[in-house]
Amino acid sequence: MFKKKEIFNDIIQIMKMDYSGAAEKKDMNRPEEYLITDDMPDRDFIETIQSYLLDFKDGHLSFNAKDAVIPNLGFRARRYQNELYVTESTEELRLQKGDEILEIDGLTVEDFGNHHSKVLEDTVLDRQFWNVALRRAKELTVLRDEVKFTLPLATYERTPYTPSYTLEKLNPDTVYMKLTDFGQEKPILDLLDKHKEDFNRSTNLIIDVRVNYGGNDLFYFPLLDYVFEGPTPFKSLFNKDEVMYTNYTERNCRLWTNELKGYLAQELDAETEKWAHGEIELFEKNKGKGLQTVQEEMDYTIQGQAAPQNVYVLTDVTCGSSGDTFASNVKKSPKVKVVGRPTMGIVDFCNVVNVDYGDYEFGYSISKMHENYYTNETGVKPDIDIPWTPRHLEEDVDLKYVLEEIESKPIVAKRV
Numbered sequence: 001m002f003k004k005k006e007i008f009n010d011i012i013q014i015m016k017m018d019y020s021g022a023a024e025k026k027d028m029n030r031p032e033e034y035l036i037t038d039d040m041p042d043r044d045f046i047e048t049i050q051s052y053l054l055d056f057k058d059g060h061l062s063f064n065a066k067d068a069v070i071p072n073l074g075f076r077a078r079r080y081q082n083e084l085y086v087t088e089s090t091e092e093l094r095l096q097k098g099d100e101i102l103e104i105d106g107l108t109v110e111d112f113g114n115h116h117s118k119v120l121e122d123t124v125l126d127r128q129f130w131n132v133a134l135r136r137a138k139e140l141t142v143l144r145d146e147v148k149f150t151l152p153l154a155t156y157e158r159t160p161y162t163p164s165y166t167l168e169k170l171n172p173d174t175v176y177m178k179l180t181d182f183g184q185e186k187p188i189l190d191l192l193d194k195h196k197e198d199f200n201r202s203t204n205l206i207i208d209v210r211v212n213y214g215g216n217d218l219f220y221f222p223l224l225d226y227v228f229e230g231p232t233p234f235k236s237l238f239n240k241d242e243v244m245y246t247n248y249t250e251r252n253c254r255l256w257t258n259e260l261k262g263y264l265a266q267e268l269d270a271e272t273e274k275w276a277h278g279e280i281e282l283f284e285k286n287k288g289k290g291l292q293t294v295q296e297e298m299d300y301t302i303q304g305q306a307a308p309q310n311v312y313v314l315t316d317v318t319c320g321s322s323g324d325t326f327a328s329n330v331k332k333s334p335k336v337k338v339v340g341r342p343t344m345g346i347v348d349f350c351n352v353v354n355v356d357y358g359d360y361e362f363g364y365s366i367s368k369m370h371e372n373y374y375t376n377e378t379g380v381k382p383d384i385d386i387p388w389t390p391r392h393l394e395e396d397v398d399l400k401y402v403l404e405e406i407e408s409k410p411i412v413a414k415r416v
Contacts, residue, residue, distance in 0.1 A: 001358060002357045002358050002359075002360070003038045004036050004037065004038045004040065004045050005036050005037065005038055007049075007357045007360060007362075008031070008034075008036040008049060008052075010355075010357075011049065011052075011063070011355075011362055012029075012031045014251070014355070014362070014364060015029050015056070015364070016029065017249060018247060018249045018251050018252050018364070018366065019247070019349075019364050019365065019366075020245065020246070020247045020291070020349050020350075020351075020364075020365045020366050020367050020368040021056065021058060021348075021349050021365070021368055022247070023291070024371075025056050025058075028055045028056050028057070029055075029056070030052075030055060031052060033052075034048050034049075034051065034052045035048070036048060036049070042065060046063065046064065046065055046360075049063045050063055051118065054118055054119065054121070057121075057376065058346070058348070058349050058365065058376070059121075059320065059344060059345075059346030059376070060321070060346050060349055060350065060352050060363065060364070060365045061363065061364055061365075062361075062362070062363040063360065063361070063362045063363075064360065064361060065359055065360050065361075066359060066360065066361055067359065070158070071135045071155045072091065072155055072156050072157070072158040073092060073131070073134055073135065073153055073154075073155060073156070074089065074090055074091030074092030074093075074095075074154070074155075074156040075088060075089045075090065075091075075092040075095050076088040076130075076131050077101060077130045077131065077134060078126060078130065078388065079109065079113070079125045079126055079128055079130060080125070080126060080388065080389055080390055081125060082108070082109050082110045082125075083100060083109060083390070084100065084101040084104075084109045084130065085098065085099065085100055085101070085390055085393060086098065086099040086100075086101065087393060090159060091156035091157070091158075091159065092154070092156065094151055095142065095151070096144065097393055098144075098390070098393045098394070099142050099143070099144050100142065100143040100144075101140050101141070101142055101143075102141045102142065102143050102148065103140065103141035104134070104137045104139075104140055104141075105137050105138055105139055106139075112133070112137070113128065113133070116133040116136060119132045119133050119136075120132075120133055126317070126341070126387070126388045127317045127342075127379075134153070137153055138152065138153055139151065139152050139153060140153065161213075163180050163181050163183060163184065163187070164178055164179070164180040165178075165179055165180075165187045165188055165191050166178045166191075167191055167195050167198065169198060169202075170206070170403070173202055173203040173204055173406075174202060174203070174204040174205075174206065174403075174406060175195070175198050175199060175202045175204070175205050175206065175308065176206045176208065176399075177191075177205065177206065177207050177208065178208040179207065179208070179209055179212060179220075180211050180212055180213065181212055181213040181214060181215050181322075181323075182212070182214060182215035182216060182217070182219045182220045182322040182323070182326070183213070183214070183215035183216070183219070184215070184219065184266065185216070185218070185219040185266060185267075185268055185269065185272060186266065186267045186268075188219055188220065188222065188223065189222060189269065192222055192223065199226050199307065199308060200305075200307050201307070202307065202308045203307070203308055203309050203310060204308055204309070204310045204311075204312070204406050205226060205227075205308040205310070205311045205312070206311075206312045206313075206314065206399070206402055207223070207311065207312070207313045207314070207330075208314045208399075209313065209314065209315060209319045209323050209326060209327065210314050210315060210316035210318060210319055210340060210398070211316070211318045211319065212318070212319040212320070212322075212323030212326070213320065213321070213323070214320055214321025214322040214323050214324075215321070215322045216263065216322060217322050217325050217326075218271075218272050218275060219272070219322075220322065220326050221234075221300065221302070224302045224304075224329070224330070225302060225303045225304055225305060226305065226307075226308060226311070227302075227304075227311050227330050227333050227335065227336060228302050228304035228333045228335070229304050229305070229306060229333070229334065229335055230304040230305070230306075231301055231302070231303060231304055232301065232302040232304055233299075233300075233301050233302075234300040234301065234302060235299075237329055237332045241370055241372060242369075242370060242372075242373055243293055243294065243369075243370050244293075244294045244350075244367055244368065244369055244370070245291055245292065245293055245294060245367060245368050245369075245370075246286075246291070246292060246294050246351065246366055246367040247290060247291045247292075247366050247367070248283065248286040248287060248288065248289045248290060248291075248292055249288065249290060249366075250287055250288050252353065252366040253283040253284070253286070253287040253288075255353035255354070255355065255366070256279075256283055256351065256353050256366055257280055257283055257284075258353075259352075259353055259354075260276045260279050260280050260283075261280075263276050264276050264277075271300070294367065308335075309335065310335060310337075310406070310409070311330070311333065311335045311336045311337070312336075312337050312338075312339055312402045312405075313326075313327060313330050313336060313337075313338045313339070314338075314339055314340045314398050314399065314402070315327050315338055315339070315340040315341065315342070315343050315380065315382055316340050316341045316343070316388075317341060317342065317343065317344055317379065318344065319343040319344060320343060320344030320345070320346045320347075321344075321346055321347060321350070323343060323344070324343045324344060324345060324346060324347045324375065324379070324380055325347055327343050327380040327382075328347075328375070328380045331380070331383065336383075337383045337384060338380075338382040338383045338384070339382055339383065339384045339386065339398055339401060339402055340382050340384075340385075340386055340398045341379075341382065341385065341386065341387070341388060342378055342379030342380060342381050342382065342385075343375075343379040343380040344379055345375040345376045345377065345378055345379030345380065346376060347369065347375065347376075348368060348369050348371075348374045348375065348376045349365035349367070349368045349369075349376075350365050350367050350368070350369070351365055351366050351367035352364065352365050352366075353365075353366055384401070386398055386401060
């Protein structure tokens, strides 16, 4: 059984020695500002460590109790200027999509946001994480159809997350694909195999990753065959100095090997399985060597093909991790136009491992990108930026833009 002070001291040590950003973020590492005692309530313990980790400004750092029920308010909200709107109402049936939140615990949206700016994590208003900040509130003043009402906040049992890998034909020439993560390889491969003819016979492909919780980059590689026009070595997508570094401490090598063995428990294709075994060998070879440049040895070639002729990728701030890298990589294809808003931007520090503390779990990154290619401050920017506004609550503005552009293109002769 780990004591709370013991856990915090170990995390401090990890952030000094094992974390991939330890050296460049050492000035952000200020544990002396946080008090942890063994007898403090669990919620205070968790929130204190989370606050300590927020100082590092790295979205891949996490600390949670395994069995703790994270307060679920049953709705989501998004900020537009100094207005806050309900974007989704799941379990909280007293709210509706489009409701405007005027006040939070008697404070304006601006004042409440200023007071909780740390957990909002961004100064760009529509990129802020209001669902976290609102857990600290007790009451809302809401406006609906010009009528105000007060709503005491409640918590609800959380509906388990179910990944979505779907495809539909919007018209004979246009395929719409939605992927909410890259956490599993087989469902994506199955979807591509099932709809192979749809891809081959379509002029336009729309890939919606506006909500994508990441996973493993390799799991989206088969999709790249439809994104690029012809055979493309994966290495050719990157500049010579666009390298990654890994901190090969003994702890990191042990934890990452465990992650890789978890991948191997899935049903993988031969190429992915080969990669995982190669990674295990690489980490065994470099164990204890500290921060090293990762020599990219993957000799993967994107096969590519002419169809679909046009590819549109929809992105937003809720697209992160492997979703970030997907958006970044597909932008390098002349067939692609990325539409929407910048992605979350949490891949400067990557390859996340988890430390098991019994009742608690801590996640941190063991690898980092070259600083010339950091995107944590901005996310991956789209080719066509469509700012989020309350109009998005009434219609799918991004998809409408894409369909109108498709409609405006010259008619291409049908394949026989």
